[in-house]
Amino acid sequence: MPSFLEAPVSGAYHLLTSLVSALQPLAGPYAAVAAIVVCTLFVRLCLLPLSLRAHRGLKARAVMMPQLKTLTERHRDNPERLQKELAKLQSESGTSLFAGFLPTLAQLPFFWLMYTLFSRAIVGGEANQLISGTLFGAPLGLHWPVFAATPGFGVLAVLLAVVAYFSARVALRQLDAAATPLTRRLARLLPYGTVLTAAFVPLAAGLYLVTTTTWTVVERAILQR
Template sequence: MPSFLEAPVACAYHLLTSLIATLQPLTGTYAAVIAIVLCTVVVRLGLVPLSVRAHRGSKARAELMPQLKQLTDKHKNNPERLQREIAKLQAESGTSMFAGFLPALAQLPFFWLMYTLFSRAVVAGESNQLISGSVLGAPLGTHWPLFTATPAYLVIAVLLAVVAFFSTRLQLRQLDPSATILSRRIAQLLPFGTLLSAAFLPLAAGLYLLTTTAWTIAERTLLTR
């Protein structure tokens, strides 16, 4: 790993181990699990302004759909002109096609840190204490196997599937009525990608995915209301 990336990894490691040490007298062997959940919640709280902006942008884009359709029909034979007109319309309305991706992009550094911290045997020049934590008998640093003797993987997989199910329902409700069948299929299947992702990540990252996706559903529901 490049040396300039070692500093944030070491800093995050010491912060997380200190938090676990603080929680351990109260939570025992689940201190590491609770620390991961708490850190994820803190990150998501910090990203609330971006989520609100993304939601407002999504709502504004939905209101622009009739105008976008008119522009598409009018300039369908002139892609360059179409792109200019769409950009002009977005600039005038103050919307952006990429605003909806801001919360997800902003989480990438934290997700990278989480993956790094639970994938290395040595961090900050010392033996990694984080990977010794466990949930339901499964070490947090182990990757998700297809079959395992511990129930942790099955429990998190079921919870991820339940969260993905509710996420699918929420996305379909918010989808434009004129959306194509393909768009609806993608909206139905995309949330279940967390299950596939978790299969290649440490168990700690699976906990992160579970926490952040559950937060996203609750946040979108509140913002919609």
Template sequence: MPSFLEAPVSGAYHLLSSLVTVLQPLTGSWAAVIAIVACTLLVRLCLLPLSVRAHRGLRARAALMPHMKKLTERHRDNPERLQRELAKLQTEHGTTLFAGMLPMFAQLPFFWLMYTLFSRALVGGETNQLISGTLLGAPLGAPLGLHWPVFAATPGFVVLAVLLAVVAWFSARLALRQLDESATPLSRRLARWLPYGTLLTVAFVPLAAGLYLLTTTTWTVVERTVLQR
């Protein structure tokens, strides 16, 4: 790993390890799990202003859909003019095609840190104590996919997969409700199945990163529900 990336990894390791040490007398073997959930919630709380801004952008873009449809019909034979007109319309109303994606992009560094911390035996020249944590018998540093043959015998993997599937189902329903009449069949298929991508992801990342995904996707569903109301 490049040296400039070692500093944030080492800093995150010491921060998370300190939190686990503080929690251990109170929570025992659940200390690492609770620390991961707490850090994830803190990250999402810090990103709340971005989420609110993204939600407003999505609402503004939804309001522009009739105008965008008219522009598409008017300049169907002139793609370059169409792109200019769409960009101008969105700029005038303070929204973009990427409205709603800000929180997701902002979370990528934190997900990368969680993946890195629980996939290395050494961090900053020290033995990585975090990977010794478990969730209902499943090691936090092990990917679910590597244990698929003994999936049913490892409650931690089963619980994580089931909870991710439940959250994905709610997320898909919420995404479908947000689509308007002009949504294409492709958009509807993506809204219906894309949330289940988390189940595929956790098969190849450490269980700790899967726990991060579970926590952050649950937050997203609750957050969108509240913001819609």
């Protein structure tokens, strides 16, 4: 790992181990699990302004759809002119067509840290204490054992699938009437990608996924109301 990345990894490690120690009297053997959940919720709380901006962006996009279609048809043979008109439309509306991706992009560094912290036996020159934590008998640093799933991985897979089901329902409600069948199919299937992702990351990263996707579903449901 490049030396400039060691500092954030080491800092995150000491922060998380301190939180684990603080939660030990309350959570016992699940202190590491509780620490991951608490950190994830804190990160999502900090990202709430971006989520609100993303929600406004989605609403603005729905309002702009007729204009977007008109511009696309009018300047179909002139991509450069089309880009200028789209930029002008976004500027006038005060939003971006990509605002909906901001919360996801902002979480990538945290997800990378979680993956790194539970994938290494040595962090900051000392033995990694975090990987000794467990969830229903499965070490948090363990990757999904495809042929011999432990209860921890089974529970995680079920939770991710349930959250993905509700996430798909919320995503479908956000689509406008002009959405194509392909768009609706993708909105229905993409949330289940978290189950597949959990098969290739440590259990701790999967725990982060189930926590953050649950937050997303609840947040979107509230904002839609």
